[in-house]
Each structure stands twice: as structure tokens, then as C-alpha cells.
Amino acid sequence: MIKIQVGDIIIGDEERQIINDIMDSHRLSEGPVTREFERLWANFIGTRFCVAVNSGTSALIAGIFALIYDNRFPKVRKGKKVITSPVTYIATSSAIALAGLEPVFVDIDPQTFTLNTSQIEQLLKDGNSDDYCMILPVHLMGYVNDMDEINRIASEHDLVVFEDAAQAHGSIYKGKKAGTMSLLADYSFYIAHNVQVGEMGAVVTSDKDLLKILKKVKANGRYCACAVCTRSKGICPFSDEDFDPRFTHEFIGFNFKINEFQAAIGIPQVKRIDDIISSRQKNVKYLNDKLAGLSSKLSLPEYSTDISYLAYPMIIKDKSIDRQKLMRDLESAGIETRPLFGCIPNQQPAFSYLKEQYSGKLPNADYVGLHAFYIGCHQYLSESDLDFIVKTLVEIVNA
Numbered sequence: 001m002i003k004i005q006v007g008d009i010i011i012g013d014e015e016r017q018i019i020n021d022i023m024d025s026h027r028l029s030e031g032p033v034t035r036e037f038e039r040l041w042a043n044f045i046g047t048r049f050c051v052a053v054n055s056g057t058s059a060l061i062a063g064i065f066a067l068i069y070d071n072r073f074p075k076v077r078k079g080k081k082v083i084t085s086p087v088t089y090i091a092t093s094s095a096i097a098l099a100g101l102e103p104v105f106v107d108i109d110p111q112t113f114t115l116n117t118s119q120i121e122q123l124l125k126d127g128n129s130d131d132y133c134m135i136l137p138v139h140l141m142g143y144v145n146d147m148d149e150i151n152r153i154a155s156e157h158d159l160v161v162f163e164d165a166a167q168a169h170g171s172i173y174k175g176k177k178a179g180t181m182s183l184l185a186d187y188s189f190y191i192a193h194n195v196q197v198g199e200m201g202a203v204v205t206s207d208k209d210l211l212k213i214l215k216k217v218k219a220n221g222r223y224c225a226c227a228v229c230t231r232s233k234g235i236c237p238f239s240d241e242d243f244d245p246r247f248t249h250e251f252i253g254f255n256f257k258i259n260e261f262q263a264a265i266g267i268p269q270v271k272r273i274d275d276i277i278s279s280r281q282k283n284v285k286y287l288n289d290k291l292a293g294l295s296s297k298l299s300l301p302e303y304s305t306d307i308s309y310l311a312y313p314m315i316i317k318d319k320s321i322d323r324q325k326l327m328r329d330l331e332s333a334g335i336e337t338r339p340l341f342g343c344i345p346n347q348q349p350a351f352s353y354l355k356e357q358y359s360g361k362l363p364n365a366d367y368v369g370l371h372a373f374y375i376g377c378h379q380y381l382s383e384s385d386l387d388f389i390v391k392t393l394v395e396i397v398n399a
């Protein structure tokens, strides 16, 4: 039986109360509770706006399509290239490809999984920088990319920057929160994330025009995106034209809307997110201290109070240790594990059409993809849970 999950959730009285209120309100589709979640998340991150959507994947897709539909970014068009990370949950690359753009990969730092910015610069120098439209760094496991460098390179080459902060709820880079250092950013509230709702995501931005397009893209391109429409009557108070704002569509969009229950589960967590982040940091520090004896065999996560940890990632250094066996042994002992996603162009079947192009070119990503894995470090773990992890891991690794 699994004792230590990668992530856990306990629904408290506040969530239950909000859910009961929603049931009594006769409105389940997104409304005031969703607006409150958006207000709280934007406030926590430090952007002007937040748009809730039904997953982190939808947040990526909505963000990319909003840029495509926004005339201020003529470079963001079908066929253009987006520089991104080869080691991430597949949604990052899938969203780029589904929007008709081409993901282009540079290698990563083997410890923090962040983009190698010298390789980005080299790529743009060697190729035609007009072929590129965007840099989409991923703050994997909570580690924030070198955003100063990324923004410098992007502004030199007129590229949009879009942070995938799905796994970095509240991580800090030089005093700034992940998600505030670019035009827009996405988050996921999937299981195990600091704020988790089961399924939900969000896009944040401080750009009012982009906000309007994002709201339309997530609601089937619906013409109306303002906050004061008389949506229930289908009459726009600002226009005499004969159109129903609910059923007039400016863009070809998606249905990425959420329901009020998702927002209800998220709200109390956002209110206590500082405590969630600090208890995860405390757990990482505890595990690092107690597992230091394994550091010749396993590389342990870098510790910093600037990192908001999604989980506790480890990379196998001692090649005599088989990752598959190690993960199976941990699972049998009751500790849930996950591989660190794999190197997308070289190890993910969905992107195998890129394998020839990238074979041998991403050594760090290939290594991490094959030798890294993670376990939970979430806020519900007790000291005895952490001691159990330590004892089990030491026994299995030293066996």
C-alpha cells in the first residue's frame, strides 16, 4: 500500500462550506467563486490579471493562441519556432505543436533542469532569428530559469517570452516571482502541485489587451469578454448592433472554462500557500540533511528558500543503480515515485519524428530523462514519514 504519495489533499471545512454554498446557488459553471480564485492567484503571483482554465495544458494552449490572435505579435504565426525545454511534462511541447508552431530544444542544466542560455544565443546566431517567435522556459520542479538572460536574448531578437510556471507556484528569482518576468505565464493545479484542485490551470498576465483575448480564446472565441455584460439576457449594454454577445464569436477558440467547485477547492489553499511552500522547503531540507550519505550515488535537490518545491527530485549518479528497479522497490515499500518525464525529442514516442535531428545533441536532457525520478515532499508529510523515506531509500540504495 502506498504510504507516501507524490502529492496529497485534505478537503477542509472552508472548502466544504464554499462547495455547499455553490450547490445552493444553482450555478455550477464559472462565476463569482472562479473570479475570486483568479483575484487571489493574480494577487499572490503579483500580476494584474489571472484567467482560470480547466488544466495547465489548456493554459499553455490558450496562451499561445492568444498570442497568435494578438496583432501586436505578428511573428507568432504558424510554422515559426519556439525555443523550449526538452525535459518537461509533455504538455509544453504538445501545446506548441498543436498550435502549428515548432518546438526547438536546447540542453538543460543537469541539476536545475533550466535552459542553457548560451545554447539559445548560439541557436539564434547560427540560424535565421526571424524563424523564431518565442522562448518558453519551463521552471521544472520549482527551479526558475535565468530569466534575466532569457529576457535579454529575447529582446535582442524580438521574441515573446512565455513562462511555463506550472510547477513553480511562488518560486522566486532575484526577488521576483516565477510568472511575473514575462508577458504571460501558465500554471497547473493538477495533483501534487502546491495548490491542487484535481484538474485546473491558469494564465497570468499584466497586459490588459492580452487578457481580453485570453478570455475569448477559453470561451470558444465568444465576442464578449467584459466583466459587466448582461450575459444572461444576451444584450450588450455598450452596443446598439443586433448581436448576442454570447453567440457571436470573434475567434475560433476552445471551451477551457472551469466549474465553480474547482475554484472552491483552490481558494483556501491559495490563502495558506506561504505555509504550504515553507513546509515543503522544510521537508526538502530535512531529507537533504538525512540523505547526505547517499550523495555519491544520488544527486539530491538543490536547497533554497527561493524554491517552491513541486516534489523531491533525485538523479542517479551511480550507473550501477537501475532506475526502474529502484523505483519499483520504493513503490513496493510504499513510496510513490515518478520518472522525470524523459527527454522529449529523444525519448518520447509522440515526438519521435524529431529523434534523428536531436540524437546526441542534448546529453544532459538525455541523462536526466533516463536517470532522474522524484518522490513527494508535500505539506502533509510528518517527521515520521520523512524518517521512513530516509530509512527506506538508504536501505534500497545501499542494498
Ligand SMILES: Cc1ncc(COP(=O)(O)O)c(C=O)c1O
Binding pocket: 055, 056, 057, 058, 060, 088, 089, 091, 092, 138, 140, 164, 166, 167, 187, 188, 189, 190, 199, 200, 201
Ligand atoms: C511543466 C508543466 N507544464 C504543463 C503542465 C500541464 O498541466 P495539466 O496537467 O494541468 O494539464 C504540467 C503538468 O503538471 C507541467 O508540469
